[in-house]
């Protein structure tokens with residue numbers, strides 16, 4: 001019920017702040033020690049703090065909500081896809097933006113999502129470096145609380161309709177799969193989006209620019225805030241997108257999964273989120289505009 005969700009929101013918000021303190025402490029320690037491990041390749045990074053934060057979050061959630069399931073990035077071996085059930089399931093990325101974390105680039109967050117009947121219903125994303133807390137609850141809107149201010153309803157301003165992708169600021173990511181094939185496809189898509197197709201001609205259809213925050217959850221939140229018109233990425237996992245999905249949806253954004261993806265949260269191929277019109281255009285124009293095929297959900 002909505003009362004239950006409010007109670008879970010209060011609990012997970014406090015927990016996200018605790019996790020945030022551990023992330024801040026860990027950042028100093030890791031910057032000093034340089035203790036970073038690699039998962040599937042040399043750009044897929046993990047630190048002892050990814051594991052510590054997941055233990056903290058998992059421990060507190062399972063004590064408070066023993067009947068809920070738990071999916072966490074560090075609890076799954078690289079490449080292993082968790083099955084989604086109908087029961088309430090917390091889906092957590094303890095440190096989203098691990099690469100940023102080890103470099104001291106301050107776009108890092110803990111992302112706590114709740115899935116019920118295979119759909120995200122609650123999301124809490126907290127960036128301790130900027131003290132920004134994004135929350136979303138199904139049917140109850142999305143909010144940003146920052147620097148001691150009260151919650152601000154998202155998006156922060158009413159977005160003007162954008163006639164095309166060419167007037168958009170787009171979020172993209174290289175991700176951690178750097179096989180030649182993937183990098184080639186992504187590079188082509190980025191060039192198509194950012195490059196002027198008509199050399200020397202005014203008004204070619206190129207996006208205003210591309211941005212990468214280095215955290216899938218924070219890209220979703222930037223869409224919810226209105227700072228990005230769209231974000232797309234291939235190769236996402238449930239913990240990357242659960243909390244962000246409900247936050248973007250509650251802010252009035254559209255979220256679409258990759259081609260062939262089931263209409264639940266278990267998307268691993270491509271994810272698109274943004275202003276409704278822009279995402280629908282992108283879905284319609286996938287070949288030309290993004291190189292990704294997507295299906296609305």
Ligand code: IPD
Pocket residue numbers: 045073093095096097098099173174175176213214215216217233235236240
């Ligand atoms: C990664 C970040 C990154 C995105 C990758 C994710 P992690 O999560 O969200 O921005 O491009 O797809 O795996 O490894 O920092 O938790």
